Amino acid sequence: MRRSCRSIECRNNSEKEAKDTMSDWKFPPAGGHMEKPSKIYYQTMTKKDVEERLKVNDILLIPFGSTENHGDAQPYGEDVFIVTRMCEMIAQKTGCTVAEPLWYASHPFAHLGQTGTVPISDDLTSALVRSIVSGYWNAGFRKQILMSSHGQEYIIPSAIQEWAKKYQVPAVIIFLDVMKIMGDALKDKAHGGPFETPFRHGDEAENSICLALFPEFVRMEDCVDTKPWGFLPEGHIDKGGDIYNYPIPGQSHVGGSGVEFAVFPEGVLGKPSLAKAEKAYQAIENYLNYVVKLHNDIRAKFPPGVLPEAKYMTQRSEEEIDLLLKGPDRGGRHIYTVAWPS
Numbered sequence: 001m002r003r004s005c006r007s008i009e010c011r012n013n014s015e016k017e018a019k020d021t022m023s024d025w026k027f028p029p030a031g032g033h034m035e036k037p038s039k040i041y042y043q044t045m046t047k048k049d050v051e052e053r054l055k056v057n058d059i060l061l062i063p064f065g066s067t068e069n070h071g072d073a074q075p076y077g078e079d080v081f082i083v084t085r086m087c088e089m090i091a092q093k094t095g096c097t098v099a100e101p102l103w104y105a106s107h108p109f110a111h112l113g114q115t116g117t118v119p120i121s122d123d124l125t126s127a128l129v130r131s132i133v134s135g136y137w138n139a140g141f142r143k144q145i146l147m148s149s150h151g152q153e154y155i156i157p158s159a160i161q162e163w164a165k166k167y168q169v170p171a172v173i174i175f176l177d178v179m180k181i182m183g184d185a186l187k188d189k190a191h192g193g194p195f196e197t198p199f200r201h202g203d204e205a206e207n208s209i210c211l212a213l214f215p216e217f218v219r220m221e222d223c224v225d226t227k228p229w230g231f232l233p234e235g236h237i238d239k240g241g242d243i244y245n246y247p248i249p250g251q252s253h254v255g256g257s258g259v260e261f262a263v264f265p266e267g268v269l270g271k272p273s274l275a276k277a278e279k280a281y282q283a284i285e286n287y288l289n290y291v292v293k294l295h296n297d298i299r300a301k302f303p304p305g306v307l308p309e310a311k312y313m314t315q316r317s318e319e320e321i322d323l324l325l326k327g328p329d330r331g332g333r334h335i336y337t338v339a340w341p342s
Helices: 002-021 047-056 078-094 122-138 156-167 178-186 204-213 277-301 318-326
Strands: 059-064 143-148 172-177
Touching: 059 078, 059 122, 059 277, 078 143, 078 178, 078 204, 078 277, 122 143, 122 156, 143 156, 143 277, 156 172, 172 178, 172 277, 178 277, 204 277
Parallel strands: 059 143, 143 172
Antiparallel strands: none
């Protein structure tokens, strides 16, 4: 009898542990809300909708992607869909709002000329970021979380800083590099991760993320694998997402490897054929859980309508700040009376 009770107790404990560790997230998500009336995206909402939303949640997620060659099996809009599908999941859990994404991006020199990739200049990227942040601040979303699955960690934070230097108004503006936050869960088995190969562009890991978030856009039967190589020995230049912490980040060199149209015309660096959705679940959950925590911590410190005190953020006069915070609809001033964001 004792043995039987212990057995039942062990089984119950195991079931409880399994239940405790079960994810709150569903894969693949019921995503694709950009043209649905689900009031997740700002652009699908009316003025009245936004006014009501701001009363209960004034945090905005802004996804940045790219239009980029990801090979024969994965879509050109992959970098966009990665962030938008995750933003949708976060918004459904927290009640925040999502901006429609930016489909075009700054690219490093190594991407230049790759068939199907549509790069825009760093200057234009920075100007767009500053303009987007300005417009949403003026709309009442003074707490913004910008995120990119296409890197751009060298340009988007710089644009945020330039925006802040120009306007000097109370705000919470944060940039998240998606792959950095996914972290170790994107690494290969040799470095503690679930993948057979190291994380790189359009590879096993990135394609696994696609299969987990938007499998309807992936054609596994068309996968073409490549063998990554560069001019310098292993250990100098980091791999995808700079998650291996090698001395030289991927965007911090020219000439350490060839340009992709010449060395990887297939559009992938690695083996997307090895992708499986379940391999990416932990990486995606790491990101989702972190952003939910960040959202909740911001909201706890700064509830709707509350911002960091102006005296800690600026030397603009109290009168000027009050007018800008009121906005033109409530007898105040719009942000463009301070400056145009260009």
